[in-house]
Amino acid sequence: MQQGQPMIVMSEDSQRVKDKDAQDYNISAARAVAESVKSTLGPKGMDKMLVDSMGSVTITNDGVTILQEMDIDNPTAEMIIEVAETQEDEAGDGTTTAVSIAGELLKNAEDLIEQDIHPTAIIKGFHMASEQAREEINDIATEVDTEDEDLLRSVAETSMTGKGTEVNKEHLAELIVEAIRQVTVEDDEGNNVVDLEFLNIETQTGHSTGESDLLEGGIVDKDPVHDNMPTEAQDADILLLNEPIEVEETDIDTEVSVTDPDQLQQFLDREEKQLQEKVEQIADLGADVVLCQKGIDDLAQHYLAKEGILAVRRAKKSDLEFLSEVVNAAIVSDLGSATAADLGHGDLTRDDEDELFYVEGEDAHGVTLLLRGSTDHVVDELERGVNDALDVVAQTVSDGRVLAGGGAIEVELASRLRDYADSVSGREQLAVEAFADSLELVPRVLAENAGLDSIDTLVDLRAAHDEGDVEAGLNVFTGDIEDTNETGVVEPAHAKEQAVTSAAEAANLVLKIDDIISAGDLSTDKGDDEGGAPGAGGMGGMGGGMGGMM
Numbered sequence: 075m076q077q078g079q080p081m082i083v084m085s086e087d088s089q090r091v092k093d094k095d096a097q098d099y100n101i102s103a104a105r106a107v108a109e110s111v112k113s114t115l116g117p118k119g120m121d122k123m124l125v126d127s128m129g130s131v132t133i134t135n136d137g138v139t140i141l142q143e144m145d146i147d148n149p150t151a152e153m154i155i156e157v158a159e160t161q162e163d164e165a166g167d168g169t170t171t172a173v174s175i176a177g178e179l180l181k182n183a184e185d186l187i188e189q190d191i192h193p194t195a196i197i198k199g200f201h202m203a204s205e206q207a208r209e210e211i212n213d214i215a216t217e218v219d220t221e222d223e224d225l226l227r228s229v230a231e232t233s234m235t236g237k238g239t240e241v242n243k244e245h246l247a248e249l250i251v252e253a254i255r256q257v258t259v260e261d262d263e264g265n266n267v268v269d270l271e272f273l274n275i276e277t278q279t280g281h282s283t284g285e286s287d288l289l290e291g292g293i294v295d296k297d298p299v300h301d302n303m304p305t306e307a308q309d310a311d312i313l314l315l316n317e318p319i320e321v322e323e324t325d326i327d328t329e330v331s332v333t334d335p336d337q338l339q340q341f342l343d344r345e346e347k348q349l350q351e352k353v354e355q356i357a358d359l360g361a362d363v364v365l366c367q368k369g370i371d372d373l374a375q376h377y378l379a380k381e382g383i384l385a386v387r388r389a390k391k392s393d394l395e396f397l398s399e400v401v402n403a404a405i406v407s408d409l410g411s412a413t414a415a416d417l418g419h420g421d422l423t424r425d426d427e428d429e430l431f432y433v434e435g436e437d438a439h440g441v442t443l444l445l446r447g448s449t450d451h452v453v454d455e456l457e458r459g460v461n462d463a464l465d466v467v468a469q470t471v472s473d474g475r476v477l478a479g480g481g482a483i484e485v486e487l488a489s490r491l492r493d494y495a496d497s498v499s500g501r502e503q504l505a506v507e508a509f510a511d512s513l514e515l516v517p518r519v520l521a522e523n524a525g526l527d528s529i530d531t532l533v534d535l536r537a538a539h540d541e542g543d544v545e546a547g548l549n550v551f552t553g554d555i556e557d558t559n560e561t562g563v564v565e566p567a568h569a570k571e572q573a574v575t576s577a578a579e580a581a582n583l584v585l586k587i588d589d590i591i592s593a594g595d596l597s598t599d600k601g602d603d604e605g606g607a608p609g610a611g612g613m614g615g616m617g618g619g620m621g622g623m624m
């Protein structure tokens with residue numbers, strides 16, 4: 075090889091961004107994502123309306139939903155979205171908090187890099203601070219009685235404040251706590267285990283949210299297939315069927331040519347016989363009720379009605395799966411090999427007004443939370459809010475530790491981390507301090523979103539904590555500083571631990587990168603950002619989705 079000639083190993087289309095440029099690029103992408111959800115944080119946070127390329131609309135306050143629905147097309151931004159997704163999987167709530175803290179950590183890291191502090195020192199400091207924060211959370215958290223329903227309701231209400239669930243939060247909190255209680259069992263060691271598999275959420279439009287209800291067992295939102303069928307069945311043997319009760323069609327296209335009417339009649343007779351046999355098989359199994367996921371032929375409907383069997387067709391797959399737990403039945407996919415043991419046992423009652431069936435198992439295993447709202451958008455957002463609340467109540471029941479909300483925990487953590495920073499030597503100390511500052515983003519944004527002065531609020535909160543008031547938080551409705559644990563603004567400790575840890579890990583992941591090598595334009599959405607230097611204009615991929623959001 076000749077001297078002095080650079081060796082080209084990358085293709086012509088590929089792009090490479092190095093060192094400071096790479097850091098700038100990554101940090102600004104990550105911060106843009108965090109920035110986009112900040113305004114939804116807390117009880118006074120606003121909602122976002124997201125319109126996808128098909129024109130369908132989602133209105134939500136839920137951090138992870140916003141990020142998933144936003145058409146983000148930037149590799150770094152996607153790492154931050156992963157933070158929200160991990161938080162959603164692990165804790166169910168706190169996604170906005172986690173992402174906002176990650177963004178703030180990166181913002182503060184950027185300042186440190188400006189001061190010539192090497193990213194590895196920052197990474198180490200952030201890691202130490204996050205470990206320390208976990209310990210402190212454990213120390214600050216209050217152990218609670220997991221049977222204390224008032225407390226569990228407060229946890230649910232805190233999580234639902236500021237969402238579509240807000241107006242009916244007392245009623246919903248009652249339902250949620252009761253639902254969780256019903257699906258909680260004690261394991262051999264006496265620990266509470268919440269099995270959310272036995273909890274089903276159904277939604278219905280056309281009613282007010284206040285009419286939401288908790289039902290024992292499951293529901294089937296269908297009509298009987300034939301008018302002459304019974305509409306109720308007590309002590310019934312129930313068949314869950316995943317096979318059509320129709321004439322079996324051949325896989326290949328066939329054409330039957332008939333030459334005289336008798337042949338045609340024979341042909342029809344055979345079809346009729348096939349259907350009759352299927353219904354007989356069902357009757358022989360002893361089924362009083364058939365809930366079928368597939369179709370039921372008109373003629374078969376007639377035979378079933380004659381046998382006095384209550385049948386429903388095109389039931390939802392998820393409903394059948396849940397009902398198989400409720401009535402303890404197997405889902406049969408081949409009638410021929412089904413036995414009586416596959417049938418479940420329970421009661422079906424009809425709600426004529428809502429046109430649905432309630433299915434109750436013998437020992438009422440499983441509950442259904444029936445959420446109601448006026449329109450689809452209302453119900454969807456309601457469901458997201460209720461899911462968050464279910465998760466936090468479930469965590470509190472199994473973990474038993476709670477923290478004071480309204481920014482109380484973040485300010486206390488920040489103050490303890492600053493003390494801890496004094497014991498850290500070297501440049502890492504500055505990173506630990508930056509970590510503490512980043513946590514205080516939460517009370518600042520809570521105040522900001524409530525139209526309060528964020529600096530004043532933070533100063534007051536710090537003063538209260540300096541005086542040893544560990545649970546001093548912000549009442550966003552009055553602007554007062556008060557003991558939020560006492561006023562019932564409480565959050566599960568596990569969710570906060572997770573938020574702090576995943577925010578730190580994501581920030582560190584981004585900070586560790588000093589070289590971006592991409593096989594093409596960095597934003598995969600070509601055409602709308604041609605030629606822009608990635609450091610400054612590389613956010614092009616996010617431009618469309620985010621431009622209107624901030």
Ligand SMILES: Nc1ncnc2c1ncn2[C@@H]1O[C@H](COP(=O)(O)OP(=O)(O)OP(=O)(O)O)[C@@H](O)[C@H]1O
Pocket residue numbers: 114115116117119135136137138166167168169170171172232233235236462478479480481516520548549550551563565
């Ligand atoms: N009544 C209240 N007064 C003060 N702060 C509150 C109150 N209710 C909730 N909060 C605070 O609001 C924050 C939670 O806000 P929000 O639910 O919007 O975000 P998140 O839980 O981080 O994310 P998401 O719910 O979108 O997954 C917590 O810090 C909580 O302490």
Ligand SMILES: [Mg+2]
Pocket residue numbers: 167168169233462
């Ligand atoms: Mg929340």
